[in-house]
Amino acid sequence: RAQTAQAQTLRFGLMEDPDALDPTLARTFTSRMVFAAMCDKLVDIGPDLKPVPQLATSWSLSEDEKTLTMTLRPGVLFHDGEKLDAAAAKYSIERHLKLPGSQRRGEIAPIDRVEVVDDLTFKIVLKTPFAPLMAQFTDRAGMMVSPKAAERLGDKFSTAPVCAGPFKFVERVPQDRIVLERFDDYWNKDAIHLKRIEFRPIPDGTVRLTNLRAGQLDLLERLTPTDLPQVTRDPKLKVGSTIELGFQSIVFNPNKAGSAVADPRVRAAFDLAIDRNALNQVVFSGEFLPGNQWVSPKHPAYVKEYPIGKRDVAKAKALLAEAGVTKPVINLTVYANNEAPQVGQVIQAMTREAGFDVKLQATDFTTALDAADKGTFEAYLYSWSGRPDPDGNTFSFLACKTPLNYARYCDPEADAALGAERATVDPNQRAQAWKRLADRVMADRPLIYLFHRKLFWAYTTKLTGFTPYPDGLVRFNGLKLN
Amino acid sequence: MTESSPKTLLDVRDLGVAFDSEVGAVHAVNGVSYALREGETLGIVGESGSGKSVHVLAMLGLIPRPPGRVTGGEVLFAGRDLLALPERALRKVRGGQIGFVFQDPMSSLNPGMTVAAQIIEPLRIHLGLDGRAARARAKDLLDLVRIPNAAARLDQYPHEFSGGQRQRVMIAIGLSCRPKLLIADEATTALDVTVQAEIIGLVQELKREIGMAIIWITHDLGVVAGIADTVQVMYAGRILERGPVDDVFRDPRSAYTLGLLRSLPDLSRGRAGRRRLHQIEGAPPDMRHPPPGDPFAVRNAYATPRCLAERPPLAQAPGAAPGHLVAAWYDLPARLAAEGVSR
Amino acid sequence: MSHVGSPRPGVIGAGTGLPPATGLAPATPPRAEPGPFRAFWNRLTARRSAIVGLVIVVALILMAVFADWIAPYDPIATDWGAIRSSPDWAHPFGTDEVGHDVLSRIVFGARASLGAGLTSVALAVALGLPFGLIAGYAGGILDMLIMRLTDALLAIPFLILAIALAAFLGPSLTNAMVAIGLSATSTFVRLTRAQVQAVAAEEFIEAARAVGNPPWRIALRHILPNIVPAILVQATLTIAAAIIAEASLSFLGLGQQPPEPSWGSMLNVAKNFLEQAPWMAIWPGASIFLAVLAFNLLGDGLRDALDPRQRT
Amino acid sequence: MLRFLVQRLALAVPTLVIASMIIFTLQQLLPGDTATALSGEERDPEVIAFIRQKYHLDQPLPVRYALWAGGVLRGDLGESIRLQKPVLDLVVEKLPVTLELACLAMLVALVIGVPMGILSAVKRGTAADTLANGIALWGLSVPNFWLGILMILLFSVHLGWLPASGYVSPFESLSENLRSMAMPAFVLGNAIAAVMMRHTRAAMLGVLGSDYVRTARAKGVSPLRLVLRHALPNAAIPIITLGALEFGQLLSGAVLTEQVFSVPGFGKLMVDAVFNRDYATVQGVVICTATTYVLLNLAADLLAAFVNPKLRRA
Amino acid sequence: MRPEPADRYPLLSVRNLSKHYPLRTWWGGKGAVFKAVRDVSFDIRPGETLGLVGESGSGKSTIGRAVTMLNPPSAGTVAFEGADLAKLTGPEMRRMRARIQMVFQDPYAALNPRMSIGDYVAEPFRLHRPGMARFERRDEVEGLLARVGLDPRFARRYPHQFSGGQRQRICIARAIALKPSFIVADEPIAALDVSIQAQVVNLLQDLQDELGISYLFISHDLRMVRYLCQRVAVLWHGRIVEMAEADALYDDPRHPYTRRLLAAVPVPNPVAERARLAGAALMPPADPDAWGALVEVAPGHWVAGGHHS
């Protein structure tokens, strides 16, 4: 019996230790891995990136796109036995909006108020139309917490989070493990076969993989592409993968005094000097997806008018000559992790042929962020984990004076396009807005987008029912350990 | 050369010791031969570095190896060749039949062990004594070397004893198994004259009691004069002169022995009548390349050309008392007489 | 001016080691004195292990200095056609994850790694020696102050100090060297102080005071030369530690910046390709071992060679 | 004796104060601050402002030091901003793990280093000596993270003898605990073993050349007893003193080892804290390691005094 | 060359000199004080050698270091040529060191192993004759080396290349470099081989004859002291218990401790020594505190008075 209990414990190797396990305060990508098992959302994301029912069974948007009415699934309980009703939903959304230090506020800022209609129905009233709203509810902003527990614990909620998901919180040893246990009153409990989940943060990719191979883990996230052959060779292991929603890019800081990158022609030359396919081949064994926009070429919102250009060193040189710079020295900030420096080295080698002299600056995460914030960097190899709605990949980066706009990009036309994109859920209108945005950004190149990662999971063959999702999160429904 | 009477206890034959270094071997002891009778006290004097310590250590396999090594010879002790004995058998001799007292009483006692533990050790190894019996014997030994209040001091550490007392403890260890031979290597050099006098008195007394033979190595000619039956003068790893103590002091046949005796201030006529001290000029030879002839020749005013070229054997000195041997080509009394000096 | 009267012939004779009475001894004039350095050199080269160490160290240093001529390729030139290719004639040590020639990177990496070792130790000595000297010789309140500061620095974990310093100064090889050097400084302060105190208790220091040496002169002229051997030995040991420390900082991304090579960072990258490309690890690993071995052998040799009791 | 303890502890106070001030100042010099590090992917300016204010990051340096120091005097080491737990709790949770690791590593170091040091001293100049020195230098020249990964590959992946990671508390299962600690302790101890070996060798050479060892040999003492009873105790003092210093370094040297073996110890806490600018945690960690260091040295001095009879009786 | 020494004016005058060492407990705490030297007074006249004998630990070296201010006394005065040394400032005292020199017991320890002997002997000139030209200095050093019987060509050698006797002569060469009027010789022959002791003693004697140097000659070799010293002081537990002309002291020792000491000296003559040993019954040591101030029992012969006898 102990054997089977043991067998039904999934040991999941994470790339880093999640931060606060509070959907309102959490900010890391990794924390979402844990929430995926612990906190159900109002809606989930489908394979086609469209919202599908989860805690909410149905929803409707008013004509003016300013009121969203949602109906909750009946009989859903929080882990502490409290009922999930409209009042609880209102509480959770308001908590996201108002708790000091909330990381969700920005995601759902256009919400004006939440009104309880009846026991299971509530209305969300917006200040302005906000197209990405449903997409936000597929993530942490859509997670419901038990009002009773939240009230009791306040900003210490993360020490004993109480949600309405398939697994409930058992214990957490920082930097060692997070343990969850099956919630027996889960609304969809028949789909849950695992008894326990143990999340184990193991930052080093090699170490994570050796742990899987040694049988210390059953599943790991973010396998390094170069390790793929090892896993495929191993008959006891399997691989799952999906293209991420985010992007890898180089952000330029044109405000940097005396920097050559202030000239768009130099940025264009830089872009032209890079062979995205070769880069992909060298560093990622060709597994990733070369890109040139904020979404991947496979994404419905990809602006087809701007396909990935070919590398053209001659043209790059010409552009540089036109800009009147010879051998521009460009400091490229990269994270000191395993692959960023590699990417940097390849870019360095490629751009050298066009006459650039790229200096790599590998720094820790905080230092890089600080340089980005303060605008002391020159070029920055930046990655974004991505959001289901393209707005999450663009607005904060390209709109005037937005927090992630490290390029300090500010263009009225681009701002207008971003406004239009947000204002409606109509696919055609939005597609036009994306095109307008691309017109500006593809010309100005405040960022140049390089590629989109493929997210790899490696797991033992004992694990069945594993389906990769584009948001990079694991769905624990249907997972089974044999 | 060496006399082997039935009473011979120790017979050293042609002993040689060298120390290897990266720049050539140092020949510390070269062909030392002598015999010691039971109950005899042999005083050894000589230049610093002349091999006095090394040759006695070599007898018991105590020179550090590497770099030291015995290059040849035999050491017959009670009929057995110590150099040929396996280490295990040799350990039985060390501390059992042959006791040792070393120069520096502080550094020669283990600072981390009680005095009792250190005295008991040879008792256990050689006599198989243990526990209470060993302790009782240790106390008797401390009494024997006249340490007051012995019982109370057994469990003290060496640093709690004065220099003289430490040396007494060393003697207690050396005598613990009633050895047939006691080797004292500069046992009193580090001590005050008054303490030295006490220790010498003590050893003389114990010798009478136990009847052991003694090899007493020292720089102090006065000490040798007092306690030795035979005196042996060493220089550059060789014996230059050897004989009954009275005879050697009265009638030295080696120029080196003479030099040593003369370099002492003569105070028989008071300060007013003192003469300038005699000094032996020069320095001892480099033992990496021992000179082919008499090693003392280059410092010797009486040396003959033959001294430089050919090594003199240690042989009976003509006209001296029987057993008074010297290694010299020159005839010292004749040369002195020629200079008009008499002793 | 000389106050010395005509010396007695006998006394002169005593010093030259010539027998005054007979003319028998071959009159060997004193051999030409080897200068202090010459004597030191003779002592050093008399030891086989020291020679081995010296030869390797010199070879490594030459390799670092003449890397441009020795290395078959540009160490940062990438060859997209040969990613992680195993050793062959074109790349005798193989290539790495972005197609660098490993041999060339080993050759050039010597600059960073030996540089890290030597520079950081030089810094540690340059700082540690004077402070240790002051603390040990002046004593009193200065000693108290310096020692508390040193203790405090020692009490802070090395990696925290190094990480903080490297992060503060910005990650680069130079700054890693500074961080390693600063972290090693307190060890040198302690060692110097202990050595100074030991030497200051020696009789020749009292003798130096007895002829009227002022304190600073005693410290510099009499104490300093006598503590140099101990410092040198510690320094060679620390060089080894510093080479490893650079590797550790590389592991945390605070050492040599890509694409410039250092053995530590090569090893660090190689760990990700342990099974696919073992040659990426073997060569830098072997180089570090060789360097550490050589410096330690040399250090042992130096200690012996600087000991005046050791004869040539 | 008591006075001595009090005096020594009093001397430790300035050491701790200076250490905390150094690290405090150093941290402030680091680029970026906690608020930046913690504002998340979204980097909401309001969140940044909120964190700044909540953790007094907007106050001038001396004020913040005073706030922190005041807390320490009340037994409050502050709160980890990143982990949102009191630093004291974190320390209490992590320190024992690293202490266990350090102790085991020290054990490994002693078990390997001391006998090897003795051997190479006794067999000085022989092939055994050369070999022992070679092994020691090898230990010195292999980075921890490297040896760690190799061992995991060999013992966990290929042989499957030992777990690659996963710390088990000794109170849960001692055997599992030891199994999980075996490799980290070996990797960590390996480098120290080399240092211990070289110092044991030096100390033993000194002692073996001493007059009292010659005396012991002259008594007919067997070689084994000679080494264990006569030489080793007298060589112990430098080994103890050095051991304490190295032990202190182990606490921080464990960082990389802990990372490779995913040991939930102090080292990881520390590095993460530095990289995340989790000031309170770094301060807390440094104060703890510094205190441990000071106490260890004190203990070593006492132990050395105990081993040395000259001091024991006084 | 020099004016005839005026007997009435002592060169060095020591009055009521005491030296206390604080005793430290093993943990470094302060304990009682140890009175190494208690209330010692003596004079040394120009050109005179005063011998200081006594058992190990009786305070001989302490006195030597106190009168040279290398380890200043706790109480009492040391007047050198009328000047109170304790009152001098640091630089003044350093200048004074040109006149007061010291030779140490262990010639192996007293030489800086990393300084060539030429530099070592030249050091006094560097310090006290800063204006001296290099060649002048070299000449001086060569002259000095020759004076103490060493080949001037040895100047570039290092101490370890010399025998004990040669080293002690190097020390003496440095001590006499500035023609001091007073040298404290602290057991200068104790560490030397018998065959070399004579060399050093002869040298000291020759130098005194030529340069009129005064010595405080500390030794436990009672025979050598009698040979070399005009007057001898016997030290016992930090006090002088007897002081007299050498012959007077040796031929007619008054204090029990002096007698005990002299009786223990072995004679290098087998017959005499055996007789001495046979007859020797060492007097038991007496209580050192039982002896009071020095009393002159004969002209120039001072003995500590016994309280109980």
Ligand SMILES: Nc1ncnc2c1ncn2[C@@H]1O[C@H](COP(=O)(O)OP(=O)(O)OP(=O)(O)O)[C@@H](O)[C@H]1O
């Ligand atoms: N461990 C050693 N290594 C190398 N040489 C040594 C060693 N021990 C002794 N020697 C050499 O052996 C020679 C004889 O030394 P030994 O100790 O026997 O002299 P000694 O006559 O006892 O002198 P002393 O009167 O100074 O004790 C010396 O030249 C010395 O340098």
Ligand SMILES: Nc1ncnc2c1ncn2[C@@H]1O[C@H](COP(=O)(O)OP(=O)(O)OP(=O)(O)O)[C@@H](O)[C@H]1O
């Ligand atoms: N720095 C010191 N601190 C404490 N005690 C000291 C110190 N120096 C000397 N003593 C003690 O003072 C006493 C006298 O020492 P001193 O060196 O003057 O004796 P000494 O007569 O020269 O002896 P020796 O013949 O052994 O050289 C000794 O008991 C010694 O232990």
Ligand SMILES: [Mg+2]
């Ligand atoms: Mg000897």
Ligand SMILES: [Mg+2]
């Ligand atoms: Mg003395």
